[in-house]
Each structure stands twice: as C-alpha cells, then as structure tokens.
Amino acid sequence: MTGTIFDFNGSKEAGWSQPDPITEDYSEAIPPQLRRSKLPEWPRASEPELVRHYTQLSQKNFGIDTGFYPLGSCTMKHNPRLNERIVQHPGIDRIHPLQPESQVQGLLAIYYEMQEMLAICSGMDAVTLQPVAGAQGEFTAIRCIQEYHRERGEGHRDKVIVPDSAHGTNPASASMCGYQIIEIPSAHDGRIDLDALRSAVGDDTAAMMITNPSTLGVFEPEIAEATEIVHNAGGQMYYDGANFNAILGKTDPGRMGFDAVHYNLHKTFSQPHGGGGPGSGPIGVKEHLSKFLPSPIVGRREAMEDEVGVADGYWYNWVTPESTIGKVQQWNGNAGAVVRSWAFYRRYGRELETMSEHAVLNANYLRHVMMNPDPNLQIHAMPVEGCPADLVKHEFTLSMSPLKDTNGVTGKDIAKRLLDYGYMAPTLYFPQIVPECLMFEPTETESKEVLDKFAQDFHSILAEDPEIVLSSPHTTPVGRVDEVWAARNLILRYNKSQDLS
C-alpha cells in the first residue's frame, strides 16, 4: 500500500524552488480583509519523494501499454508516441487561443486539414473541432438541430428518440437541451425495430440519435429506412460516432442519410484516454445545419503577397458561422487532442480504411476463437452471443447467463478474474439489453497471438473452480473493492482524523 501524498511531512519551508518576486512593492496591494487567513494543507514533499510516489501509483494502474485492453465501445488502441512528441512543440504547448491569426497560421492550417478530413470521412459538409468530448459533441449537434427547428418555426418539436441500446450520453445530452426522451425497444436480434420507430415518430419529433454499428457491434442494414422514417416525420438524424472505428472508408453517415455526427478523436484517432480524459468530440453536419455550428471554425482564402503563413499559398482565418449557437467550450476545443489526431491521421492518409478492416477482422476473429474452445477442455457453460449475427463489426457482446445459471459465476466475476490473467476487463453489463453482458473490442492494433492467448485464458477461466473465480481478483494490488462501502461512508478527501491506513 502506497501511503497518501499527505503522509509526507517535510519542512514547513519546503516547496519547489522559484525565483523571488520582481519587486517587494506589493504589500499594500491586497486589502487586509481579503487576505487568506490560513494556507491550504497541501503536501510538503520534495521532488524525489513525489516522483517516487507517482511512479508507484502508476505501477498500480493498468493502461494499453500494460496489456490487452478489450474494453468495448472505448476503442482502446495503441497510442503512438509520435503524437506525444509533437504536442510538446512550443508552437502548440505555448500558444494562447486569443493570439492574432497571423501568429497561429500553422495551428489554423492543422485545424483546417482536420475539418476537411473529418468531413470527407463522414460524408458531411462542415465540421467544428470545438466540442471537447463525445458527449459534448452530442450536446452541440442537438443544440444545432434545436436552432434549425426553431428557425423554421418548428420549435414545438420537443422529443428525441433513442434506441434502448444507446450510450447513456445520448439521452443525457438531449435532455440537457430540454428535450423529452422517447426510448424505443430494439428488435429481438438487437437491431432497430422499424415498426416501433414508425409509431414513435410524429410532428413532435426533433431528432433520432443512433449509433451504427450498434452497441451490439452489429451493422444496421435498415439504417436508410430508419433515416427515411425520421426525415418524413420532419426530424433530424444524429449519428453517434463512438463506433466510427468500424466503418471508416467503407461507408459513412452521410450515405446512410444522417444530418449530424460526432467523432471521438480519443477513440478513432488515438488521442490517449488519460484515465478518463481528455477527449475530443468534433461534430460534422450537412449544409442545412452548418450555419448553426459553434463559433469559430477555420476557413481559408488565397494568401496575399505579404502574407507568408505556412507557405502553402493560403491564409487561414477564424470564421463565425452565420447563425452560430455560440460557444460550448471556452476556447477552440482541445487543440492538443486535435494535433495528436492529425499526426495519427497523417500516418494512414487515404488508407484509413485499412484501420477499420483490421479492427473488424480482429473482432470477428476474436469472437470466433472465443466461441470455439478446445473440445477437450471441461468448460462449465459457454456464453451465448449477445446478438446472433453472422458478422460483427469492431466489437461484439457475449451473455454469461448460462454460466451464472450453472454455478452462479456472473459476468462481473469473469471480468474480475480476467484482471488476474493480466488483461483489462471488457465492458461490463452494457448494453443493458443483453443479460450478464460482456462487450469486447480488440481494435486493430492487437496481433493474432494476443487474441489467441486471450481466448485461451478466457476458456481456462470458464473451466476453473468457480470458487476461485467468485473470489477474484487475487493478484491485483487490492482485492475486490467494496463499492457499497464507499457510497455509504463517502470519504471523499483526506482528513487526518479519518486516516484509515
């Protein structure tokens, strides 16, 4: 057990070395009543102590760098270090978003290139890079759709339709815009139920939010029909791009009939997830929604003679869309994530589709080997497919119900036991429509050897003494953590008097 950072108890005068103030002439500058009475109880530690503290903490944290991370819907692919090297450049790290255009031509050129590339890949007409997470992208797009309806005198449209398999952010984002949510059940095979959709739409429909492939990892063959139903009712179609890694270069939301889409640069374009963020959630829209995009986006014109810029013949500038919804983030989005994703994109260029090909190949292969164990192995009960499709895209679901019925071992127990074998657990209990659901997404960056070994270890767990699985994990830095205890006691910060350790 690493002690907490508050256990360090150095000299009161300790504190990282800094130069002295440039003048002593400040003593009157803050009125006495405004002065802080007591300094915060922050750690008093030296750099070597802190380096060791955080290094030890990192050793108790599992990342893609540590091992296979088949977390469905999260696209945990390798994060190239090239990207990290580039964002250390002072031309991004030491840039202020309010600098004049003339001082940031290189950054604007990268923004422009990313806007264009994302528009091409999604079949959309205009892109903003401002939203800083997928959920914020959803929120932004729904705001644009809301203004579109209002401008057309159809502000009475107050409902947004989502399938019951949708990511939780979809209904949450629409709800934050003031919409009522209509949740429609999936058909028995997990696909859209067109009849349910037909009876849900009406002249109160503002939009439908859907991801394709669905959260079951299955492509919706009737997506064009769904789009038509919603459009005929006067609603807009929103594409949740969380699963974009499955289809890049093979089809696009524009062809499927969508009006707006968000991209997760931290999934598809390898911005690292960093323990939960930062993300980046640009959105693309069709022409009729483009004037509502957040401000500003990047445009360009031919450079004049005295304008050097990045020497490509263009001058890049910030543009305010005509009927902009304004700002959703304070500045111009997570520029650092955009630049990392630019580097990732450049590595593939027009061959981006090979990325999706390998992601889909890996998912189908892993599904196959996981469902076909060595017949000599004494497995207690095999999982069943969450969706009985022949093909999946980038991810797939398995229901562990048969095992639970046989010996009480749940999906969660399997997930915890996988940690002992040196893997991150798959996504657990999502989508909620599959009982005892485990969702696997191997991504394109894993080798056949890794997938084979993973399937083999998964089968070993299915054949293990249930007691071992039920009490797992056994080899992790701590045993199974009591989440109920945490919620009951709510120890949300360090207090000297409550120190448990």
Place this chain on the structure above:
Amino acid sequence: MDDLFSDIPKKIRSKGPLPLPGPQSEEEIIRDANKLLGANVDLDCRPSFLSAGLARNFVPSMVPMIATRGEFLTSYTPYQPEVSQGMLQAMWEFQTMISELVELPISNVSMYDASTSAAEAITCAVRVKSKKVEKPNTVFVSELVPPHRMSVIQNYTQGVGIEIIKLPHGEDGLLDLEKASSASGSCAVYVEQPNSFGILDEGLMRLREIVGEKTAIIVGVDVTTLGLVEPPGNWGADIVVGEGQPFGIGPTAGGPIYGIFACTKDFLRLMPGRIVGQSIDTSGKTAYTLTLSTREQHIRRHRATSNICSNETLIALMGAMHMALLGPVGLEKLSTRILASTVRTMNQITSIEGVELAFPNSPVFREFAIKIPGKSEDALSHMDKLGVTAGFDLGNWWKDKSSWILVGCDERTSDLDIKALKDALKSWVEESR
C-alpha cells in the same frame, strides 16, 4: 476483407478510396509538424501580456514527464478499481488539494474547463434550490462574466428553462451590492473573483448577508490568487469553479485544460462529474473507487445530473503533481510573484502620458485594464510588429471598450518584458498623436 463488410448494403457502400493524400512515415510527419507548428509565434519567444483567463505559466519539468507514464496516459476511466488504484488514489488526492485550496469539503475529478464548470454549477444549483426558493429557475450572473463564458452558460441553461439575469457593476468596476440584493430569493448568483478586469472585489465577501441563506453563491476563481486571497469557501460560497490550467499544463491553444468544481455537502448528490471515494477491499485493506455513479449518464441516462463522460483526468493529474510540488509555501510564493509582477507592470506603464488605468482605485491580481489613445486593435497590431504581445483588446468583449487593453502579467514577467511593453506603448502613443 470485402466479406467482412458484406453486411453493409451496397447502396450505402463507399465508392473507391477516400480522396485523401497518401500515408506518411513518422519522420515525414515530424518534419511537417515542425514546419507548421514552427510557423506559430509562441508566447515564450517574446514579451507577452496576454492572459484573459489562461496563464502563461511555468510547469515544473517533473509534471509532464511523470504524468505521461504509459500506465496513466493510456488507461481508461477507472471502472475496474482493482487495477486502477494509481489513478484513483491520485484523483482522491487531487480532490483533497482542491478542497483545501478553495475551503469547501467536496471536489470532483475535473470538468472540461472554467466555463463548462460554471455552466454546470448553475444547472446544479437550480436542481438543488428550485423547489426551496421564491424565484425558482432564476439565476443572477455578473455582467462582467466574459462573453464566451456567458455563451457557454446560455447554451447549457437555455433548454431547461433557466432565466439568467445580469448583476450590474459600478463605475469602479465593483459589484453593485445594493442592486445585488434583488438576487435574494433566486436559486443562485454567479460572480468571479477576480473579475474580468482583474479586480479583487472585497464586496463579494458580503454576498451571503445580501442574498440570504437560501440562494446558492457560486464563485469563479483564478486558482493562483488563493495563496494570498481568502478562498470563497471561507466567506459563504456554496460552489467554487475555475480554470485549473495554471496548475499543470501550458495554455495549449486553449485545450486540453481542466475546470475545477468544488461544493458543500448540500450539492453532492446532484453535482456533475466523477467522484472518487475511499473504500476497503475484501480483506479490509484501504482502496479507492469511483463512487456516487448513480448520478451519471451511464446509469441514470436522461435523468443524469450531467452528460459528462470523458473529462480531463490526465490534466487534473498534472495539476495534482504541480500543486504537490508547490506545497502551501510554494503556492503563497507563486501568488506573491504574480501579484508583484502585476503591481510592477501597472506602476511602470501608467507613468506613460496618455495611458490610464480604467479602475485606478481597485486592487487587482494578474490583470488590469488600461485606456489608451486610439483603437486597441490598432495599438496591439502596432506593438505586435515591435515584437510585443501587449494584451487583449477588450473591444472584442464589449464594443464600448474598444480603446481598452487588458494587460495580463504572470510569475514569469521580467523587468525586460516590462521595459519592452513600456517602449512599445510609448511608441504607440507617439504614433497616435
């Protein structure tokens, strides 16, 4: 390979390869990146007085080096606490440091930035207060909140029926306390300390007596003031938000940065964002885990307290490291250095004839507003050509202030920088005669 995509109907299949350039090697990408990013003029290569909500800070070398260890960098949200103890503990420690910094008991593990944090503080306060006050769904916001933050607030509040009313200020740039009493009975007030002109407004400390006990007080802070300035938690604030960026990361062209969000216990169950709690494992050993997740979108769906999923954890980790390196004494010194730079810069440039302080009698931190002859836009462009980034044109925020410049100082402002600014301003004053 084609078979793997045979489930996509032909009519919606892409025709031919993407119309994009060919792939590049790592070496070529770095060459191009250096060319493009090298064309930018970074803040460190010349005297710079541009702040306006982001800091030209100095980040200790340890911070990016240790925070980007692969185990931190390439991990996802710690949904499996048994193999995520490192980030969970670091975030629990982060919560403690933010809590100590602003003197409120609860902190989450970050929001996207200061503006979304302010906006979600407002929607949170309305959820908590609306049924208990005379003016439900009403929030009073300082008129000096910069327009980009107001815009974020409007986007987050417009759909859920929250009415925003502006709180006026006097000629001295201080909140009009008499008029602020109209906020009594509303769900919340949102003010900033310091305000957009860098002014430290002592009057805010009387807000509690003015608005009464029922109205939530939300304060946006510059975190670097808090080594010297009394934190809002000690004068009645219920929620404190702000830009965490000065601790942890460079201005990064505006992102990724992180917003802080801290509050009292009354707001805990309806607040946005992830929270880490201490717990025990099966053997009774101390462990950490995400807690109160039932507020969140992946469980509560459309009834969630926020749609936030990805946040800014890695940047908050950098912030935690920076705060820990500073320690209490280092924080005080950092605040003092910024204050000293502000005082010195102000004294030096107001000695120029024709340059006036917009609010000569109000205490300021980091930033102050000056009035200059002619248009700020022209003045800044003139000084830019002399190699000085002299500040921010306040005409961009408020049309009637088109000859005002917001001058931003920081711990790194040197006497040479100040001299360069002074010479550039003098040159502009002469030019404009």
